[in-house]
Amino acid sequence: MRPTWSADWIYNGVTVAHEQPQPLAELTPTAQLPWFRRLAARVLGRGLTRLKAQHGESWHLGHAQGYEAGRQVLVIRDWRPDEAGVPGQDDNLFDDWRLPLSAELKKRFKADVAQRLPAEAQPSPAQWKLIFSDTPSTCVVAGAGAGKSTSLVLRILLLRQYLGYELDAMTVVTFTRESRKDFIKRLVQVFALWQLDLQPAVARDLVRTFHSRILPLVRSLPGFSRVCAFEALGNQMPAGREAEADSNPFDLRLNDAQRLQLNQCYSQLLAQSPRFAEIVANLRHEALQLKPLDPDHPDVQKRVQVTQLAAQRDEELCDVIEDLWFAAGAWPIKGIEPCRETIQIRGSRFHVHGRLEGTDTWVVLGFDPAESAQYQRPGAKLAVRAEWAVKRTLLQAFCDKPLIWLDNYAMAQRLAASLAGDAVAGPGFEYKVKGELAAAPLLDAFVGAANFIENLGLEVNPAVAAMSFPTGDPDALFFEALALYWRALEAHLLDQSPPVMTYNRMFALFGENNPENLQLLPDALLRPLAHLMIDEFQDVSPQIVSWLRASLREIRRRGPMMHTGRQAQHASLMCVGDDWQSIYGWRGSSPKYFMEFTKTFPSPANTRVMLVDNYRCQQQVIDAAEHLVKGTPAIAGKKARASGPAAELPGAPVRVFERDEPALAQTLIEHYQRGESVMMLYRKGSDKRLMDAHLQPVLQAETQLPAAQRRLRQLTYHSAKGLQADAVFMLGDCQYLTSSPFKNQVYRQAGLGKAGDTQPFDTAQRDEIQRLAYVAVTRAIRHCYWYVEPANGEAAPTSRASCQVDGRQPFFEDLRGH
Incomplete structure (x- = not known):
């Protein structure tokens, strides 16, 4: 019987064979290899065997020339090459070429645009520079409201209709679901003006997220044709359409x-x-222990005076709480031994509800927030919630034994399930x-x-x-x-x-550490990456940058043979962004790669375009926003100006107040009643819930309107990016009041931050809060109101964005303290 030949994988330097007709005694013993190499060898071998993955080329070579020939075909690696650099070596990611744009072609395209697009949509000189960039790499610095999307659409139209470039040689990358949807809609509309029927499915394949581009690459590997992304579990698309799935790289929620x-x-x-x-x-x-509180804390000093009174009512209070837990089905808890031992607090006795089995840790049941805040013991003056708060404070300050405080029923249920080994x-x-x-x-x-x-x-x-x-x-x-x-x-x-893999692992498999893996890909999978246009590039992560650089290097390595018979030749990269709008550093992105674009993507020739026209905001909003970020590292020479209809808007300074929710609501309602669109931005969900009570008239009016006619949006500062409103109301300061030892360490490992900075992540975050305020302010077309908490005197000025407000400037009206 003829044997079945399956592909062997060399992963991390370990050959992983399955269905092998003979043992491989000559292999390096896996026990001598680092853990990840042993892991990869074991799991990939097992996964491929289970899936009965075969590699056609291996089979044919093996059948014709023997086992050894077949087993050498497929090599998958996950290691860093250690070749030494050669002085003078060409490190460019692109060939030395130019887009074939003749003066006649440019003139014809401009005439067609003038004829087909309305006057207000005609490109500015800077936008034409973007559209007609002929160098392999182009960096476009586009501030808020710069009209970059229309320019990118016209760039695609130029490549496709006037140069004949195939759409499957291009990819436009957007970061969010909404921006992708809007770009696809605009692309289809503009193509239609040229009588080009761009099917929505084709447009969706052209406009992608990074995540949807990496998935097909991984699925091309033997044994992984059905691999699923961990981030997409529970949200699978129909078979064959998974690559179209939208993914928000900044969504941290788990399903x-x-x-x-x-x-x-x-x-x-x-x-x-x-x-x-x-x-x-x-x-x-x-984690479960009640965190200690300084005895000198004001709350302790206030409550220590009623210690004796609290102790007198404590046993009855314990009974009431225990009854509530029992009625809720949350007590007793398996793994916690019920007992009423006592604790001495300043000579007074308080009680616990139980002990964690096998430990000397006591357990106290808390007052679940779902219970009525007005619930009282018979004859008591205080609510149970208030009585329990006194006890908690005293235990935090004066209890010297391990103590678990179960705040609510859900917390207890999770603990019980865990202790039970569920x-x-x-x-x-x-x-x-x-x-x-x-x-x-x-x-x-x-x-x-x-x-x-x-x-x-x-x-x-x-x-x-x-x-x-x-x-x-x-x-x-x-x-x-x-x-x-x-x-x-x-x-x-x-x-x-089928096997599951995180997106980060997918990008790592095809990053600069593993160039050999890219060499396994067919041309058809690499071709869409040949002419890349990336929006919001300031939010890119080092992981993505590594994948982009490796892909561009591989496209160049393959040379002209990759493009035989096609109009689209070579490769190009156009990155559009605004370093002032980089606000996702807390997730691992960095504006460094945009600010150092020519260093990140070395090229024989590069074009830089500065889009300084702002078609959204009146000039005082622009000036105020730019003042907020003037102290942050930035690309030099940036200064936006109100243009188009925005230049005709009357000026109004950005007004800054001390936090006052009723006043914010009153002013917001006034703008809404004038027929303006309004946006309320908040930092915390609790702020939105607080404001909902003050905005009931507007919220009720909005429910009566079709979605397209609604004029109120309530969003976090981060989620408002890319949107706009006539009047913007900002509730809460942008603050960075902590320090992250672990993130500072890995930031240094990744080479981010300035040399010698022992806290590079903290430094980056203090810059980022200024940029977040810039993003929020530039959502406003006409008016911006900012309500901030009073400074407590403890935070450094660089830790609060509002500290950059200068009431002496005409574009600010600082009304704090009035």
């Missing part, structure tokens, strides 16, 4: 399908790794990494930290190994656990059927 995989991996690792189980137990103990329950507690704004479920915290590390182009385990923490810092345990968990998770995901 049930993703949590199921995370929890299953956690349960398996907990059973297999004693060290992981030990760390998790220590982290749980650390396979899909997860750890059951939250952990707060130093520098993060809030605690998160442990596995969510793992995913967030790992994504940040990988977005910086680093591998999790080497990055963790290079970190250091003070003795006794629980973050050291957190990151040790992360290293164990992340390698187990990648193996677990690949072991699914």
Whole structure:
């Protein structure tokens, strides 16, 4: 019987064979290899065997020339090449070529645009420079409201209709679902003006996200034709259309399908790794303990005076709380032994509800926020919530024993499921990494930290190994656990059927560390990356930059043979962005690559275009916004001017007030009643809920209108990017009041920040809050109102964006303190 020949993989230097007719004793023993290489060898081999993946070229060579010939065909690597650089070597990512744009062709295109587009849509001289750029690389600095989208659409039209370039040789990259949808709509409309029927499906294939472009590359690898992205679990598109799926790279939320995989991996690792189980137990103990409070804290000083009174009512209070928990089905909890032991607080006795089994840690039940805030004990003067707050404060200040305070029923249920060993329950507690704004479920915290590390182009385990923490810092345990968990998770995901892989792993497989993998791709998969136009490039991450550079280098390496018989030749890159609008550094993006564009993407020739016309905002809004970012590192020579209809708008300074929700609502309603579009921007969800109570008249009016006619938008500062309104109301300052030891360390590892800066991430974030304020202000067409919290005197001026407001300038009206 003729044998079946399957492809062997060499992954991280390890040959991974399946269905092999003979043992491979000559291979390097996997035990001598680093963990990820052993992991990759094991899981990829298992996955390929399970999927019965075959590689046609290997089969034919093996059948014709023997086993050894067949097994050498396919090589997949995940390592960094160590070739030495050669002085004078051409490091350009592009051939030395120019777009064939003759003077006659330019004249004809301009005439057609003048005839078909309305007068207000005619390109400016700077926009024509963008459209007609003929160099391999082009950097377009486009401030807020610069009209970049129409210019990019005309660029595509020029390439397709006037130069004959095939659309499958181009990709336009947008970052968000809404921007992609808007760009596709505009592209179809403009093509129609030239009597070109651009089918929506073709337009969707042209306008993509980075994530939808990487997926087909991975699926071309043997054994991974059905691979799913972890980030897309639970949101799968119909078969064959997954590559069209929109993905928001800044969406951190996890769904049930993703949590199921995370929890299953956690349960398996907990059973297999004693060290992981030990760390998790220590982290749980650390995370659940009631955090101490300084006895000199004002809240303590206020409540310590009623210590004796609180102790007298404590046993009855415990009974009331316990009854509520019992009625809710949340008590007793398996794994917690009920008991009423006592604690001495300043000579008075207080009670606990139980003890964590197998430990000396006491447990106290809290007052669930879902219960009525007015609930009282019979005959009591204070509500139960207030009585319980007094007890909590006293325990925080004066209890010297380990104590778990269960704040609510849901927290207790998660803990109970975890203690009971429920396979899909997860750890059951939250952990707060130093520098993060809030605690998160442990596995969510793992995913967030790992994504940040990988977005910086680093591998999790080497990055963790290079970190250091003070003795006794629980973050050291957190990151040790992360290293164990992340390698187990990648193996677990690949072991699914079909296999699952994170987008970061996909980009890493085809990044600069692994150029050999790109060489395996057919021309048809690389061709769409030949002529790239990327919007919002200031938000790109180091991981994406590595993939782009590797892809462009591979396209150049293949040379003219890749483009035989086609009009589109060579490769080009056009990046459009605004470093002043880079606001996703907390996720791992950096404006560095846009600001250092010619260094990042070396080219024989480069064009820089400055789009300084702002077609959205009146001039005083522009001036105020630019003043807010004047102290941040930026591309030199930027100064926007109101243009088109915006230049005719009457000026009005940006008005800054102390925070006053009723006053904000009153002014917003006045603008709304004048028929203007209004936008309320907030930093926290609680601020929106607070404002909803003040905006009821407008909210009720909006519900009566069709969606297209609604004039109120309530958005976070970040999500407002790309939008506009006649009047913008900003609630809350842009602040960076923390410090992230772990992010500072990995920032240095990634080479970000200035040399010698020991806190480069913190420095970048202080710059970013100024840029976030710039983005918010430039949403306004006519009016902008900013309501900020009073300065407490503790924060450095660079930690609050409003500290850049200068009331002496005509474009600001600082009414704080009036």
